Amino acid sequence: TPNTQARLRIAIQKSGRLADECATLFKGAGLKLNLRDQRLLSHCQNLPIDILRVRDDDIPGLVMDGVVDLGIVGENVLEEERLERCATNRSAEFATLRRLDFGGCRLSIAIDKDAQYQGPQSLAGTRIATTYPYLLQRYLDNAGVNASSCMLKGSVEVAPRAGLADSICDLVSTGATLEANGLKEAEVIFRSKATLIQSTKVLDTATQELVDKLLTRINGVIQAKE
Ligand code: PRT
Ligand code: ZN
Known part of the structure; x- marks a missing residue:
């Protein structure tokens, strides 16, 4: 058959x-x-x-x-x-x-390594560059933070230095990319x-x-x- x-x-x-x-x-x-x-x-x-x-x-x-x-x-x-x-x-x-x-990796918000961070409210009124606008917005909504985001599909980690955004929300595994770009992890928003x-x-x-x-x-x- x-x-x-x-x-x-x-x-x-x-x-x-x-x-x-x-x-x-x-x-x-x-x-x-x-x-x-x-x-x-x-x-x-x-x-x-x-x-x-x-x-x-x-x-x-x-x-x-x-x-x-x-x-x-x-x-x-x-x-x-x-x-x-x-x-x-x-x-x-x-x-x-x-x-x-x-x-395995985590989606994290990362800020300038020298910036003060006192919790999610430190992000209020700032702009965050990310490839993951919906995951970021869900986090911000749950945290009650009013911040804006801008979409970057690549080179997200250079956005703060380039003056495109105040911080980023990007995938992290070892943390080497953040460190190389003068950033530090402030919040883990999703584990994947x-x-x-x-x-x-x-x-x-x-x-x-x-x-x-x-x-x-x-x-x-x-x-x-x-
Ligand atoms: O071409 P295509 O669209 O298929 O591939 P892509 O470039 O979009 O994805 P790819 O291959 O980079 O990643 C595929 C998947 O791997 C991601 O969606 C995650 O689920 C998972 N993954 C695990 C990662 C990482 N670890 C990771 N570290 N994806 C990306 N990164 C990047 C991160 O964006 C940052 O640029 O690696 C850098 C950070 O790494 P560390 O080690 O310096 O922290
Ligand atoms: Zn892809």
Whole structure:
């Protein structure tokens, strides 16, 4: 009988901080993939799975729109997209299958290293440069602080020195970038790791069974490392 099962579609980052870890995870889970070439779409050789390699920023939307079935993305990017979609009345549904053990970082507000900081109210009336305006605004609202933000998709850490903003809200892992730019961390507003998410679109039985099998294997890979 011909194989009519739909292929499971998974979106991962093409290149960047999550790309190698995703490839390693899938390899550990027994997927035979050829991710060396730079193609958008790679077919898994031993299971009915297609891997789509895209910008990390595109992954939440692809899952929320049901264009792909699964995705791996940083929770920072996922939550920012969710908040933006909720604010603009677009669908923002997804299911979290598993938080992963890589891509750890925090989204923090950082200020001039010599500036005084006496809590969130020190930010009142200032401008904060960020790539994450919705996560920042949620923090400011919860803290009852009235501050403005400006969007920078890159080089956020140079904004204060360039006179574009008073402070920044950006991802931090080691803190070396902040230090190199004369900044210090004032508030951690969100803690993030990479996470495996699924579209809420209902899959055919065989494909959902494949998702369950893949998740079992991924759990095994992560447990084996602990
Ligand atoms: O091309 P594409 O859009 O796919 O990639 P990207 O450049 O947007 O993302 P990428 O690869 O830089 O990061 C992907 C994901 O990795 C992020 O969304 C986070 O979930 C996670 N991650 C973990 C980080 C960091 N750690 C991190 N340190 N993402 C970015 N940084 C940057 C940060 O923005 C700052 O510039 O590293 C610098 C700070 O690092 P430290 O070590 O100096 O503190
Ligand atoms: Zn990106």
